Amino acid sequence: MNRILVIAEHAGGRLNPSTAKCVTCARAIPQAEVTVLVLAADGAPVAAQAATLAGVARVVHTDNPANAQPLAAVLAPQIAALAGPYSHVLGPSTTFGRDLMPRVAALLGTSQISDIMAVDGDRRFKRPVYAGNAIVTVEVTSDKIVGTVRVASFEAAPAGGNAAVESAAPAAGIPTHTRFVSVSAGKSDRPDLQTASKVVSGGRALGSAENFEILYRLADRLGAAVGASRAAVDAGYAPNELQVGQTGKIISPELYLAFGISGAIQHLTGIKDARTIVAVNKDSEAPIFEVADIGLVADLFQVVPELERLLGAG
Ligand SMILES: Cc1cc2nc3c(=O)[nH]c(=O)nc-3n(C[C@H](O)[C@H](O)[C@H](O)COP(=O)(O)OP(=O)(O)OC[C@H]3O[C@@H](n4cnc5c(N)ncnc54)[C@H](O)[C@@H]3O)c2cc1C
Known part of the structure; x- marks a missing residue:
C-alpha cells in the first residue's frame, strides 16, 4: 500500500482545481490510498469540497489562524510533522506548490521531484527537461517521495467521492519569523489563466x-x-x-x-x-x-x- 498525502491548494474557502489534478496523479501510483491535507484558518468548508473528489479516502484539516495565508515557511513544518506515515507527499506545480514543496522536502531530508507529468510506478515518474524538449524518466531512491505535479498533464479527478473528514491538531512550534503583511494581486473578472478552457x-x-x-x-x-x-x-x-x-x-x-x-x-x-x-x-x-x-x-x-x-x- 502506498499512502499518498496531497496538499490542498485553496483560497477564499474554495478548493483550487489543481488539487483535483494532483489527486488524479496520486491515484495513478500503484496501490494508492489518497489523503488530502487542508491547512487553513477554518478548513472545514474546503475539506468538504475535497471529500467529494473520487478516489480520496480521507481528508484531514488542520485549522490554525497562522494558516489564513498560504505562507510556505509556516505551512511546510506542519506538513513535515504530519508526513510520517506517508510514502509520497504531493503538491501542485503552481506558484503555491513550487514555493511550498521544496521546503517540505528539505525538512524531511529528501530531494524533490518536480513537475511529475506521468506515473510509471510507485517510484518512477516522467518529467520534462530542457523547457519540455525532452522527457526524462526518473526513479526516486529516497524512502519518502516529495514531488510537485505538473497539473497541465492530468485531468481533474471527478466528483463522486465521499471521503471521511477529520481534523488534526496544529503542530507545535510553527515558525513566527515569517508573517503575512499584505498581498498585491491583479483583480480580474476573467477566468483564471491556469484553469481557463x-x-x-x-x-x-x-x-x-x-x-x-x-x-x-x-x-x-x-x-x-x-x-x-x-x-x-x-x-x-x-x-x-x-x-x-x-x-x-x-x-x-x-x-x-x-x-x-x-x-x-x-x-x-x-x-x-x-x-x-x-x-x-x-x-x-x-x-x-x-x-x-x-x-x-x-x-x-x-x-x-x-x-x-x-x-x-x-
Ligand atoms: C530562460 C528563458 C526563459 C524564457 N521564458 C519565457 C516564457 O516563459 N514565456 C515566453 O513567452 N517567452 C520566454 N522566453 C523568451 C522567448 O525566448 C522569446 O523571446 C519570447 O517568447 C518572444 O516573444 P514573442 O513571440 O512575443 O516575440 P517575438 O519573438 O518578437 O515575436 C513576435 C511575432 O509577432 C509577429 N508579428 C509582428 N507584427 C505582427 C502583426 N501585426 N500581426 C501578426 N503578427 C505579427 C512576428 O512575425 C513575430 O513572429 C524565455 C527566454 C529565456 C532565455
Whole structure:
C-alpha cells in the first residue's frame, strides 16, 4: 500500500482545481490510498469540497489562524510533522506548490521531484527537461517521495467521492519569523489563466499596453482568459501574472489563440497540452505554425477586430 498525502491548494474557502489534478496523479501510483491535507484558518468548508473528489479516502484539516495565508515557511513544518506515515507527499506545480514543496522536502531530508507529468510506478515518474524538449524518466531512491505535479498533464479527478473528514491538531512550534503583511494581486473578472478552457494570448507584436486592450475585448466576447508572451510582459504591455511559458504559467486550455507570438521554445513549453492552438502571425515562417492546429498568415490588427465583429454579430 502506498499512502499518498496531497496538499490542498485553496483560497477564499474554495478548493483550487489543481488539487483535483494532483489527486488524479496520486491515484495513478500503484496501490494508492489518497489523503488530502487542508491547512487553513477554518478548513472545514474546503475539506468538504475535497471529500467529494473520487478516489480520496480521507481528508484531514488542520485549522490554525497562522494558516489564513498560504505562507510556505509556516505551512511546510506542519506538513513535515504530519508526513510520517506517508510514502509520497504531493503538491501542485503552481506558484503555491513550487514555493511550498521544496521546503517540505528539505525538512524531511529528501530531494524533490518536480513537475511529475506521468506515473510509471510507485517510484518512477516522467518529467520534462530542457523547457519540455525532452522527457526524462526518473526513479526516486529516497524512502519518502516529495514531488510537485505538473497539473497541465492530468485531468481533474471527478466528483463522486465521499471521503471521511477529520481534523488534526496544529503542530507545535510553527515558525513566527515569517508573517503575512499584505498581498498585491491583479483583480480580474476573467477566468483564471491556469484553469481557463479558452485563452487569448498576445506577443511583442501588440506594440503597447493600449493595443493589448483589443485582446481583452476579444477575450471577454469569448469568455476567455488572457495570456502573454514574455516579450510582451517584459515590454510592459501585459502584467507579469499573464506570462505563459517556461518561466510563466503552464496551461492546458481547450483553445489557445496566439496573436503575434513567434513560438519560441520557452513559450511553447507552456502550451504543449493545449487541445487546439490557433496562431495568427504575419510571418509564414514563424515557428508557432509548426505546432498550430489552425494557422493564419495575417496582420493581427485586422484579424482581431474582424473576429470581434463576427462574434458580436453572432
Ligand atoms: C530562460 C528563458 C526563459 C524564457 N521564458 C519565457 C516564457 O516563459 N514565456 C515566453 O513567452 N517567452 C520566454 N522566453 C523568451 C522567448 O525566448 C522569446 O523571446 C519570447 O517568447 C518572444 O516573444 P514573442 O513571440 O512575443 O516575440 P517575438 O519573438 O518578437 O515575436 C513576435 C511575432 O509577432 C509577429 N508579428 C509582428 N507584427 C505582427 C502583426 N501585426 N500581426 C501578426 N503578427 C505579427 C512576428 O512575425 C513575430 O513572429 C524565455 C527566454 C529565456 C532565455
